Amino acid sequence: MRALVYDDYCDLQGMRLADIPDPAPGPDEVLVEVHAAGINPIDWKVRAGHMRARFELEFPDVAGRDLSGVVVAVGSNVTDLKEGDTVFGTCPPNRWGSHAELIAVEASVVGIKPPEISHIEAASISLVGLTALTALEKTATIQNGMRVLVHAGAGGVGAFAIQYCKSRGATVFATASAGNADFVRRLGADEAIDYRNVDFTEVASDIDVVYDTMGGETHLRSYNVLKPGGLMVCLNAEPIPDEKPRDDIRVETPLVQYDRAGVERIAQLIQTRAVQPSVGTVFFFSDAMDAYRLSETNHARGKIVLRIK
Known part of the structure; x- marks a missing residue:
């Protein structure tokens, strides 16, 4: 072969x-x-x-x-x-x-x-779906009315995450380049933030969950948009700084599980058109x-x- x-x-x-x-x-x-x-x-x-x-x-x-x-x-x-x-x-x-x-x-x-x-x-x-579901279903438990910020919304994981959060009734903010703004909006993002020219901390606020796929400086600045008691879920983000600017924010870095149950959950979401x-x-x-x-x-x-x- x-x-x-x-x-x-x-x-x-x-x-x-x-x-x-x-x-x-x-x-x-x-x-x-x-x-x-x-x-x-x-x-x-x-x-x-x-x-x-x-x-x-x-x-x-x-x-x-x-x-x-x-x-x-x-x-x-x-x-x-x-x-x-x-x-x-x-x-x-x-x-x-x-x-x-x-x-x-x-x-x-x-x-x-x-x-x-x-x-x-x-x-x-499959991999992007398993990754996003670990962050947003098993860890964050996205629910109707939540405000969610997804970093790198035009990538594979980000695209799945936007669709999933929107299907759960969340208001979705997503960072992406200007050239990908229409793309992430079509996926369901309520607000597409041009990360090259716009400071996302000036657009997103009172956020329940940040899905951090970036790490580094983006991770640290994301604390500024979370509401008290908010959650930052980090997957595929590197490096994650040791510094924690706020004590009222929970930060999770869960491990992705690879099993048939996860794949079948992805299939279910596809068949109900929650994600494509x-x-x-x-x-x-x-x-x-x-x-x-x-x-x-x-x-x-x-x-x-x-x-x-």
């Missing part, structure tokens, strides 16, 4: 498309023919060695976490999935490899793909380097997806 591999921690030039042996599913795994795979910033941050304290790789490594495809074989212990099932999901942190024509993945982390969406769309939504996939740019597998190059600018709108089949 063809796969996107690298032999050590490296920059983009260290990656290559190569023919490697087909994987075989373990007892608790399914073998999936990958039709599409999403690219997330964590993919290249891990490859570059930026997150070695959390993710120690064994080489050669196959990149990628998000996938959508068709089950072609099942492990001896798998009884709830079968050959021919169309599935989507996210590889757990200890196992990568979706940027390949085949992947052996734990059956417990994939679920049935909603028929309403394509493989491209399904491959765009936000696909930005689609690349053929042969152009994977260009896809990663775009991701590494940190300015992609929506999700970047590889068309594998």
Whole structure:
């Protein structure tokens, strides 16, 4: 099979498309023919060695976490999935490899793909959905009437977060570039804040929940917009400063859980039209380097997806 591999921690030039042996599913795994795979910033941050304290790789490594495809074989212990099932999901942190024509993945982390969406769309939504739901449903519990600030609203996680919060009846403020203002408004943002030219602390106020995907100075300034007793949830934000300017604000950095229940929750939200996939740019597998190059600018709108089949 063809796969996107690298032999050590490296920059983009260290990656290559190569023919490697087909994987075989373990007892608790399914073998999936990958039709599409999403690219997330964590993919290249891990490859570059930026997150070695959390993710120690064994080489050669196959990149990628998000996938959508068709089950072609099942492990001896798998009884709830079968050959021919169309599935989507996210590889757990200890196992990568979706940027390949085949992947052996734990059956417990994939679920049935909603028929309403394509493989491209399904491959765009699982990791961002699991991340946003950990922050906004399991930690913050967004409710009708809340005021929420979502940083980086035009990215994959931000786009899911805006839609989810709006579906729960919240008033949503989102930071984005001027060029992405209409995009985040279409997602449901009530106020799009041009972070390059406007100080978000002068626009947003009395905020119940800040979803911080940025960290650093943005994290510290976000204290200014939260109301007393407010909550700042930090996921994918780095670095998180040790400084805490206010004692009346709760700051949470929860861990994302990777399981079928989370994937099925995403499917439910899609089917009720509470959220929809936000696909930005689609690349053929042969152009994977260009896809990663775009991701590494940190300015992609929506999700970047590889068309594998």
